[in-house]
Amino acid sequence: MRHGSTVAGIPADLATIARDIGSLLLIESALMGASALVGLAFGEYGVALAFFLAATATLAVGGIARRTFATAPAPQTKHGMVIAAAGWLLTAVFGALPFFLSAHLLSPATAASYIPEGASYAGSSLQYFTNPLHAVFESMSGWTGSGLTMAVHEPSLPRTLLWWRSLMQWVGGVGVIVLTVSILSRPGSGSYTLYRSEAREERIHPSIVSTVRTVWKIFVGYTILAIIVLFGALLVSEPLAPAEAAWQALNHAMTSLATGGFSVTDNSIATYDSPLVETVLLPIMTLGAIAFPIHYAILKNRDFRALLADLQTRWLFVLLGVGIVVLTLQNFQTFAPLLSLRDSAFQFVSALSCTGFQSSPIGQWSAGGKLIMSSAMVLGGAAGSTVGGIKIIRGYTIVRGIRWQFSRVFLPVSAVVTTHIGDRKLDREEMEQEFSEAAIVSLLWVLILIGGSIILSNLVGPGFSYADTLFEVASAQGNVGLSTGITGPSMNPIAEGMLVINMWIGRLEIIPILVFLRSLIYGLNP
Template sequence: MRRGHTVASVPSDLATIARDVGSLLSMEAVLMAGSALVALALGEYGVALAFILSAVATLAVGGATRHVFATAPAPRMKHGMVIAAAGWLLTALFGALPFFISAHLLSPADTAAYVPAGASYAESSLRYFADPLHAVFESMSGWTGSGLTMAIHEPSLPRALLWWRSLIQWVGGVGVIVLTVSILSRPGSGSYTLYRSEAREERIHPSIVSTVRTVWKIFLAYTVLAVIVLFGAILASESLPPAEAAWQALNHAMTGLATGGFSVTDNSIATYDSPLIETVLLPIMTLGAIAFPIHYVVLRDRDLRALVADLQTRWLFVLFGVGIVVLTLQNVRTFAPALSLRDSAFQFVSALTCTGFQSSPIGSWTAGGKLITSGAMVLGGAAGSTVGGIKIIRGYTIARGIKWQFSRVFLPASTVVTARIGDRQLDREGMEREFSEAAIVSLLWLLVLLASSVVLTNLAGPEFGYADALFEVASAQGNVGLSTGITGPSMRPLAEAMLVVNMWIGRLEIIPVLVFARAVLYGLDP
């Protein structure tokens, strides 16, 4: 029994990790095969071949690994974190294949044919993906919902690759592990361990498998609604054929709701210069930043009061209001009042929801405006949603924990001290545990942010200051996608590779990456 011999000769920890990472890659191969059909339907035969080759290679690794180690034990928490970190890393690496292979398969003449008629440039951005680092950057940015891109002119890419960018952001927004659990897992198969390893805790149903399937139903329904609304807004604002308007609406609905921010237009949302489209996108981005269990309660009970009752959602809207006012006051010193309010409102919501749609030339903003927006990207929206960043609940817990620690100083030692976090009443031990977890993760997050920003300051060009570098790293690590202009195919490879790591760390909230690094160096044995 060759298979049994192979499993027996491999440590059970490694077998479990290999089996579940193989499942992730198998799921990615299915998505690639589906995208090959999209390329064929669009008549992009060279790109279709690239997707087929990518799917075959990904399935060969993932499917074989999953089959060989099929009898491995169910994952425990130590396995789950390594699976999450390794799975997201390998998913991004294999997800780069369609970009990389397409860039090498298509001739220069074929590539140039994708440049839109009348464009001010002659070369397609596809050529940049011949560099494997650029391809990996694009894939990692997509899967993690970051939205930073190596494609200077998105409309010059084959449409099947634009679809792939939107698809991986749409899937990555909810979580590639969540997708895999919803389709492949069975109750009792370690699905909760994998669910938690992707920095998720909230349940809608007692069963994790039922929970993630409900999440996908809600997400799909919202996507359909967002496509319809955006289609109407684009038709009303732009002189575009209905088919083109539908294409743009589909892609922007997928990446907007997933708070990813990839665009199919040349200058993100600024291309439209449309208050109507920007206004329509605001609730779409906001939906992606609200925790899925809250969506479920609102839809089930048909009662919007659940939004106000939820601590994270309530603070999300408070932060929207305060941030927009502060950022407008900052920008009004440079721009006209009406434009300052419009740009500040859209960009602050885009930053706090970690979407990354850009409607304003942020590179020309003052350092103060960039730092305010950086703060929003660092914090992010609600835990249990599609956003990156530290999350509102952690920020709130740290603030409450500091207040709680001070209040204890003035009370007698015998006093029973409790604290409330949302609808939970915590005793001393519970509050200390919650405060410590939030503080540790946030501190590590900020240390990586600050160290990376110092490195990027020295690697970016002389035209960029520290505020630009901090903004760019906050955008990458917060999985946002706004840019001051540092990110691009001309940036230094070391800076680009560092941002890839920042995006990976930000999506997994650091701890799984640290567990993965320890496992690589020392193994998983206690």
């Protein structure tokens, strides 16, 4: 790219960014349009109108940007980082429009009509989305797969909005940029740059477009299977009509496999109080925490040994086993043994997989139990999956790097030092690079976590301890969605805005955010 070149009168750097963000918004507008049809199918005409208006506004902005700057150069790494950061931010802002417009277009009487018969509360949670910050919070939580919510009583929302929450998490779990690349990009168009900008490295095929399309095929297939299994579990364990069981199975399958955690019930999975439903969800959440290339290898070759052969998957199972045992022992102090095992198993899997489904009143747990859960949310599952957190591979690389640094002390300077991470053999220079990258991202992640928890501890009421605030920020930044009760429409607006930023940072793993902020101050030139 020539320095100083322009496209349609603006610098080529900005044109590249604007065009590709426009592509993201075009995809989002299509999803909104499809959701408007869902609203019509449910007879929720006011909500359908809100989605139509939101889709039109998003289409206009995205279409103008993409068409005006269609000849802009392909993105480089610096562009990809800014596109990811700004794109996810704008996707969340435009994704808030259906909540905001629905809340303003529907009359109080119409909003009240969505409250389930016999409910113990009087107002619909739709009222909270008249506040634009609440709408943006819900949208950011959806797209990033976080699952924290401003909807106090989810069943009081129109079904179209419940569908939109699930759809955002389902698409966002794999990645809105990944979806855009799979639909709009062509080989040689900077697809790999965009793919990497969304904190992804793994390839299934040499072609990135082929890779992301295969990822989506796997994801859709798993989702259909999860819907069927959950539907059967709900019919067996719950007094639900088949249509209602299908609706709840659809939404919970989408948000569990995407490790998002939004629910259509009033108290997440605790609503069911069903060991069968919880047991069925355990493998679904775990599937979402395993890298897509491993799924592809198993599905293609029918070789289940790949699960244990893969470093991240092997450690995922080890951490799940150890974490469940430790958390169960910790909860023995508060709950009966069988209930401790059941709740600890479900909640630890939910935390480490970054799903955020809740089956137990975590706010009543001891500080020790909250700290164990916070640690799981900070680490997360495998890189290349749908999870948030630091990722297992980074944690493993840091531990191996520390051991490697100590071992070098006892070797002569001329010694040829190599080490293995999984099936990769690294020389000294490669190991130093891997270790430094993992350490830098993890250190920044933890510093932002600690800083956010300190800020939040000064913005919440006296009923919450520091363990509660650390848990809440870890949940937001890890894109998990479990809560001790801090998050809600009555929380401090500064705290709410901070958690929006935490969710945004956590989804993109910090570096794209820093590049974006740097570009706002100094531009994209070196």
